[in-house]
Amino acid sequence: AIDPNFDVNRQKVGEENGVDVWGPVDPPETLGIHGTHVAVDYDICVADGACLENCPVDVFTWVETPDHPASEKKVEPTREDQCIDCMLCVDICPVDAIDVDGS
Ligand code: SF4
Numbered sequence: 734a735i736d737p738n739f740d741v742n743r744q745k746v747g748e749e750n751g752v753d754v755w756g757p758v759d760p761p762e763t764l765g766i767h768g769t770h771v772a773v774d775y776d777i778c779v780a781d782g783a784c785l786e787n788c789p790v791d792v793f794t795w796v797e798t799p800d801h802p803a804s805e806k807k808v809e810p811t812r813e814d815q816c817i818d819c820m821l822c823v824d825i826c827p828v829d830a831i832d833v834d835g836s
């Protein structure tokens with residue numbers, strides 16, 4: 734599961750699609766955690782899609798991640814500023830790849 738303390742245990746290494754990226758990052762195998770308020774561990778996400786399909790405010794967008802061992806696409810929390818903290822995505826993800834601040 735995603736480390737809920739990633740913001741202290743990891744370093745911010747950059748930004749992609751307007752979203753913070755927390756390392757380590759070593760593509761294509763290691764992609765880190767994307768987002769801060771809504772955070773997705775790209776190394777755990779298996780592209781189930783339930784988060785994206787069910788988020789009431791459409792926080793997530795698909796991005797391609799070719800040659801990543803877990804899945805070749807991931808969800809980017811591009812509209813994390815719109816999140817209403819309903820926790821649906823946290824509860825529904827089958828591999829516990831998402832952390833929402835306050836959970
Ligand atoms: Fe969307 Fe709710 Fe997840 Fe926020 S907590 S990203 S509003 S599903």
Ligand code: F3S
Nearest residue numbers: 778779781782784826
């Ligand atoms: Fe990935 Fe979990 Fe969403 S596997 S696509 S973060 S439901």
